[in-house]
Amino acid sequence: ALTLAIVGRPNVGKSTIFNRIVGERVSIVEDIPGVTRDRIYARGEWLGRSLNVIDTGGLEFNQADFMSQIHMQAEIAMDEADVIIMLTDVRDGVTKTDEMVAKLLRKTDKPVILAVNKADNPEQRADIYDFYRLGLGDPYPLSGSHGLGLGDLLERAFQLAHKEPDLNDDEDLITFSFIGRPNVGKSSLVNAILGEERVIVSDLAGTTRDAVDTFFTYDNRDFAMIDTAGIRKKGKVYEKTEKYAVMRAMRAIERSRVAVLVLNAEEGIQEQDKTIAGYAHEAGKAIIILVNKWDALEKDNHSMKKFTEDIRYQFAFLDYAPILFVSAKTKQRLKQLPELIERVADNHQRRVQSSVLNEVLNQAILINPAPSDKGRKLRVYYLTQVSVGPPTFVAFVNDKELMHFSYERFLSNQIREAFDFEGTPIHMITRERK
Ligand code: GDP
Numbered sequence: 001a002l003t004l005a006i007v008g009r010p011n012v013g014k015s016t017i018f019n020r021i022v023g024e025r026v027s028i029v030e031d032i033p034g035v036t037r038d039r040i041y042a043r044g045e046w047l048g049r050s051l052n053v054i055d056t057g058g059l060e061f062n063q064a065d066f067m068s069q070i071h072m073q074a075e076i077a078m079d080e081a082d083v084i085i086m087l088t089d090v091r092d093g094v095t096k097t098d099e100m101v102a103k104l105l106r107k108t109d110k111p112v113i114l115a116v117n118k119a120d121n122p123e124q125r126a127d128i129y130d131f132y133r134l135g136l137g138d139p140y141p142l143s144g145s146h147g148l149g150l151g152d153l154l155e156r157a158f159q160l161a162h163k164e165p166d167l168n169d170d171e172d173l174i175t176f177s178f179i180g181r182p183n184v185g186k187s188s189l190v191n192a193i194l195g196e197e198r199v200i201v202s203d204l205a206g207t208t209r210d211a212v213d214t215f216f217t218y219d220n221r222d223f224a225m226i227d228t229a230g231i232r233k234k235g236k237v238y239e240k241t242e243k244y245a246v247m248r249a250m251r252a253i254e255r256s257r258v259a260v261l262v263l264n265a266e267e268g269i270q271e272q273d274k275t276i277a278g279y280a281h282e283a284g285k286a287i288i289i290l291v292n293k294w295d296a297l298e299k300d301n302h303s304m305k306k307f308t309e310d311i312r313y314q315f316a317f318l319d320y321a322p323i324l325f326v327s328a329k330t331k332q333r334l335k336q337l338p339e340l341i342e343r344v345a346d347n348h349q350r351r352v353q354s355s356v357l358n359e360v361l362n363q364a365i366l367i368n369p370a371p372s373d374k375g376r377k378l379r380v381y382y383l384t385q386v387s388v389g390p391p392t393f394v395a396f397v398n399d400k401e402l403m404h405f406s407y408e409r410f411l412s413n414q415i416r417e418a419f420d421f422e423g424t425p426i427h428m429i430t431r432e433r434k
Contacts, residue, residue: 001050005077008087016144111160180262188328344423378402
């Protein structure tokens, strides 16, 4: 997917353009609760091509003055995006702040497109030529309020983007990432894993974007640990802010097959943990819940049971995700992690035979007959698996309206019981057979 970031000083219309792109041109694939309120990141499709958009204006940093805010936003764009859109306002002309932003962006080797917003009429569009002096090439006129110019801009962005290989095209490679709030211990876990005896780091770094991914083998299986850039480039001011952490998590999740959600045993479960977990779940990734810093907790015989119950209650939607209690510091139980990742990655890719699947269906119907509504009875004729990653099943029925959420859920639970789908969500689609 192409990732675009929109950068610019306040009031040039970053959010308007973001919403225009996301709201009209891009069909949103998913909308994550908690992130929509002040949305800074969206993923979708434009003319059949996948596209992610970051509105850096939505990233706010406490205690930072105006100039350093913009500075950080530009830096994030340069770190995260494939193509950067620098937005300006034709009515204000080229301002000192624009010059400062342009100066920062001229340093990156990533493509930058200069867009001039609020060019609502022909007269204003004639004024955009002034913006050549920012040294960022041809200015593209936009009208956020009228939705003009976006098509050309996005087309240009796709032209400029260099193709980033999708690691998940390689079916044998297990891609995973540690996701979580700041300070839960993600970097410590990265280092601890790489220090494991049987983990052999390969020298493939540099083959993907910014060399941010780490490749290793374990038990003759190839792993790619995704998106450790945020971890390696430690020390940046914005790194420990929560919104940045969420955005980072979203980017990492997208590129991974397995998302390892890291919780901090000392701090317990927090709202932000759920937002991040929700995103991984919605994205259909395999998920492991890792409770880190287990060493730091005062424990008794019931601690693990209590923590598990709390997780199951608060993350009810992740009932399929295995839980592992570890310490990056003492290495407790960390040895089990690569194997667990391998297992859930395999389950995520599991294909089951149609014949066996339909035996499961017949059994399921015996246990819990399909519901009726207003005298009409649901008939589920057969089940078939249409894809993997996550395993996706289609149930062919006589009448879609009779298929309730609860029965769909019952069927996926029966599938879960019959096959090993630990750690992966299962998607169920209902279709009418005419
Ligand atoms: P990140 O922001 O998620 O990458 O978190 P870090 O890896 O930077 O860890 C944050 C802090 O927690 C650091 O001071 C670590 O030393 C500490 N930490 C990480 N893992 C553990 C652990 O398992 N036990 C304890 N006691 N401290 C840990």
